[in-house]
Amino acid sequence: MTAREKTMRVVIQIFLILASITMLVPFIWMILTAFKTVTESTQINPFVIFPTQWITENFTEVIDNMNFILLYKNTLLMIFFRVVCAVLTATLAGYALGRLNFKGRGLCFSLVLFQMMVPAQIFIIPQYLMISSINMTNTIFALVFPGLVTAFGTFLLRQAYMGLPRDLEEAARLDGCNIGQTFLFIMAPLTRSAMVALGIFTAVFAFKDLMWPMIINTDKNMLVLSSALAKMQGQYTANYPQLMAASLISCLPMIVIYLIFQKQFIEGIATSGGKL
Amino acid sequence: MAGKKQKVKGTARARSENIWGWLFVLPTMIGLIVLNIYPIINTIKQSFFKTGDFGRGDIFVGVDNYVKVLSNSETWDALLATFKYAIIEVPFSIAISLVLAVLLNRKMRGRSAYRTIFFLPMVCAPAAVAMVWRWLFNSEFGLLNHILGAKIQWVSNPKIAIYAIAVIGVWSIIGYNMVLFISGLQEVPHDYYEAASIDGATGVRQFFSITIPLISPTIFFVCVTRIIGALQVFDLIFMVMDTGNPALQKTQSLVYLFYQSSFVERNMGYGSTIVVFLLVIIMIITVFQMIAQKKWVYYS
Numbered sequence: 001m002t003a004r005e006k007t008m009r010v011v012i013q014i015f016l017i018l019a020s021i022t023m024l025v026p027f028i029w030m031i032l033t034a035f036k037t038v039t040e041s042t043q044i045n046p047f048v049i050f051p052t053q054w055i056t057e058n059f060t061e062v063i064d065n066m067n068f069i070l071l072y073k074n075t076l077l078m079i080f081f082r083v084v085c086a087v088l089t090a091t092l093a094g095y096a097l098g099r100l101n102f103k104g105r106g107l108c109f110s111l112v113l114f115q116m117m118v119p120a121q122i123f124i125i126p127q128y129l130m131i132s133s134i135n136m137t138n139t140i141f142a143l144v145f146p147g148l149v150t151a152f153g154t155f156l157l158r159q160a161y162m163g164l165p166r167d168l169e170e171a172a173r174l175d176g177c178n179i180g181q182t183f184l185f186i187m188a189p190l191t192r193s194a195m196v197a198l199g200i201f202t203a204v205f206a207f208k209d210l211m212w213p214m215i216i217n218t219d220k221n222m223l224v225l226s227s228a229l230a231k232m233q234g235q236y237t238a239n240y241p242q243l244m245a246a247s248l249i250s251c252l253p254m255i256v257i258y259l260i261f262q263k264q265f266i267e268g269i270a271t272s273g274g275k276l
Numbered sequence: 277m278a279g280k281k282q283k284v285k286g287t288a289r290a291r292s293e294n295i296w297g298w299l300f301v302l303p304t305m306i307g308l309i310v311l312n313i314y315p316i317i318n319t320i321k322q323s324f325f326k327t328g329d330f331g332r333g334d335i336f337v338g339v340d341n342y343v344k345v346l347s348n349s350e351t352w353d354a355l356l357a358t359f360k361y362a363i364i365e366v367p368f369s370i371a372i373s374l375v376l377a378v379l380l381n382r383k384m385r386g387r388s389a390y391r392t393i394f395f396l397p398m399v400c401a402p403a404a405v406a407m408v409w410r411w412l413f414n415s416e417f418g419l420l421n422h423i424l425g426a427k428i429q430w431v432s433n434p435k436i437a438i439y440a441i442a443v444i445g446v447w448s449i450i451g452y453n454m455v456l457f458i459s460g461l462q463e464v465p466h467d468y469y470e471a472a473s474i475d476g477a478t479g480v481r482q483f484f485s486i487t488i489p490l491i492s493p494t495i496f497f498v499c500v501t502r503i504i505g506a507l508q509v510f511d512l513i514f515m516v517m518d519t520g521n522p523a524l525q526k527t528q529s530l531v532y533l534f535y536q537s538s539f540v541e542r543n544m545g546y547g548s549t550i551v552v553f554l555l556v557i558i559m560i561i562t563v564f565q566m567i568a569q570k571k572w573v574y575y576s
Contacts (some may be wrong), residue, residue, distance in 0.1 A: 005464075007386070008479075009509070012379055012384075013316075013384075013385070013386075015379070016376075016379060016380075016386070017389050019376065019390075020389075020390055020394070021393075021396070022392045023393055023394055023396070023447070024393060024396075025419075026397075026405070026408045026412060026447070027396070027408075027462065029408065029411070029412060029419050029516045030411075041417065042416070042417045043359045043417075043423070044416070044417060047422050058323040063363050069465075078444075089303045089304045089307065090304070091299070092300040092303065092304070093300060093303070093304035093305075095299045095300055096297045096298075096299075096300035096301040096418075097297070097301065100296060100297040100300070101290070101293050101294075101296055101297070102293055102294045102296075102297025102301075103294055104293075104298075105297065105301075108301050108304075108305055110309050111303075111305065111309075111313070112308070115308055115312045117357065117562075118312070118316060118555065119504070119507075119508055119551070119554060119555055119558055120508070121313055121508065121531055121534055121551050121554065122316055122319050122551050122554075122555055123316070123319070124537055125315070125318075125319055125322065125544050125547060125548055125551075126314065126315035126319060126322075126553075127311065128317040128539075129318075129544075130310075137497075143312075146311060148302065148307050149304045149306075149307025149311065150304075151304075151312070151516060154304055158316075168433075178292065178296075179292055179293065179296040180296060183296075186327075192299065202400070204399055207399075207401060208400075208401050208402055208511075210402060210403055210510070210511045210514070210515075211510060211511070211514075211535060215539045217533075225389060225401060225403075225530045226401045226402070226403040226404075226504075227403075229401065229404055230402040230403050230515060231513070233407060233515065240411050240417075241415075241434045243407050243411070244407070244408065244411065246458055247377070247403075247404035247407050248404075248405075249409055250401055251399075251401060251404050252562060253540045254399045254401075255299075255396070255399060255400070256484065257399075258396070258399040259392070262388075262392050262395075265395075265399065266391065266395055266455050269395075269398070269455060270452075270456060270458070271459075274414060275493065
């Protein structure tokens with residue numbers, strides 16, 4: 001390695017470290033503020049960076065006020081059912097569209113592509129009216145409703161099936177498997193990584209969704225984390241330490257899961273995002 | 277005899293593929309029709325109606341809603357704000373994440389740690405992210421003004437609020453674009469760079485002459501999807517801007533306006549019209565990009 005290359009490497013490292021710190025500042029500031037008193041957080045002369053005393057009252061107070069156990073439960077149920085529905089229906093439809101010749105396949109596939117090209121807000125009013133006409137607002141079902149099927153996931157799984165070799169099906173057929181058995185025992189297990197990618201993608205986007213949960217579930221017992229944060233902001237505008245504590249509690253579970261499974265997260269998002 | 281049997285078997289196979297195919301695709305198709313196809317038609321239909329209570333007793337008003345939407349200055353302000361947001365978010369997030377992807381696309385110390393950090397905002401709820409940034413932007417007690425030693429009204433000055441929000445958007449999306457670019461870069465053969473090095477091309481030169489053309493399909497893909505995403509911005513604006521914020525009029529996006537008229541003012545006909553307007557805008561821009569790609573995207 002020449003001296004020039006060596007200095008180049010050092011410069012790149014310094015640049016990346018500075019960039020990382022910049023990216024982390026909002027997180028660090030959220031954590032520091034969450035442990036301060038209101039007085040300390042709004043003190044400017046001198047400006048306080050680290051809390052003089054790390055207090056936990058902000059956390060205990062928002063947990064008491066917002067019933068986080070319930071919010072976690074609702075959010076988790078919404079994510080769970082959306083992931084199960086998405087993976088299940090997309091695996092079936094993806095196999096049919098990628099591997100089977102049936103009448104009307106072209107039309108079905110155009111429907112999938114069409115849905116993916118349209119902005120999602122165009123569905124919201126009729127979806128809302130459907131749910132309210134059957135009196136199902138403020139339920140877990142209402143939260144899951146727009147995610148019962150997924151055009152994007154169907155497309156993703158179709159691509160995964162199309163990448164598998166033809167011989168596998170032939171061999172299974174010669175062994176006497178019908179199409180259902182071939183799918184279940186031979187083909188579906190081979191697309192496990194696409195299913196995991198879709199599952200992660202669905203979970204992250206369900207967790208981040210704000211507009212749908214906010215309009216469909218307004219009862220305070222049926223909120224999810226994001227809609228509860230939106231509601232809370234309206235109520236405690238000035239109490240930033242509490243708002244930061246609530247944000248931290250809302251984001252922490254997903255961050256921890258992400259840090260444990262970061263490889264799957266990043267690859268899942270990269271493969272599904274890139275295939276879109 | 278054998279040939280005939282083959283043929284019978286062939287049609288039996290075709291029949292069975294037909295049945296299984298429909299069986300497998302049916303749940304998704306029913307779902308798409310109920311959740312997406314019917315709603316599109318219904319939204320377009322509603323845009324020609326004045327809304328009664330809860331969608332009942334709607335009155336047909338022809339193109340009245342369109343006239344109102346197009347003649348309301350609020351709509352054009354919202355369109356302008358949406359464009360301003362996209363014009364900051366898309367190019368900056370793409371440029372920054374492309375540079376980061378190139379720097380990280382090699383064996384180096386801390387590679388996966390950097391990747392983890394840059395991607396982190398992606399797994400946080402925008403509702404929480406927006407609250408944190410709002411606090412950073414706070415004009416009196418915010419960290420940003422303290423560092424700059426200024427008293428800038430980041431989110432209540434109508435001239436700059438939308439750009440401040442776009443900064444949050446850039447910060448949130450960098451990691452996502454970066455990961456897509458890294459996977460695009462991994463497809464670029466290493467020999468190209470070696471050949472370029474032997475010819476004496478510098479790193480910057482290699483970046484513009486090899487990297488950019490070879491991953492232009494990925495750049496194009498990210499560009500199209502990010503523009504579509506940016507034109508639908510809502511969460512950040514909704515969370516950062518209070519209803520009493522003096523900058524709201526110049527900062528609300530089209531989707532914000534859609535939410536406000538459909539679910540706060542409960543005028544779903546008007547809301548439907550706004551969202552159809554958005555659909556048309558997105559379609560025009562996407563078609564335009566499809567045409568423009570021929571000029572700069574390089575498919576090997």
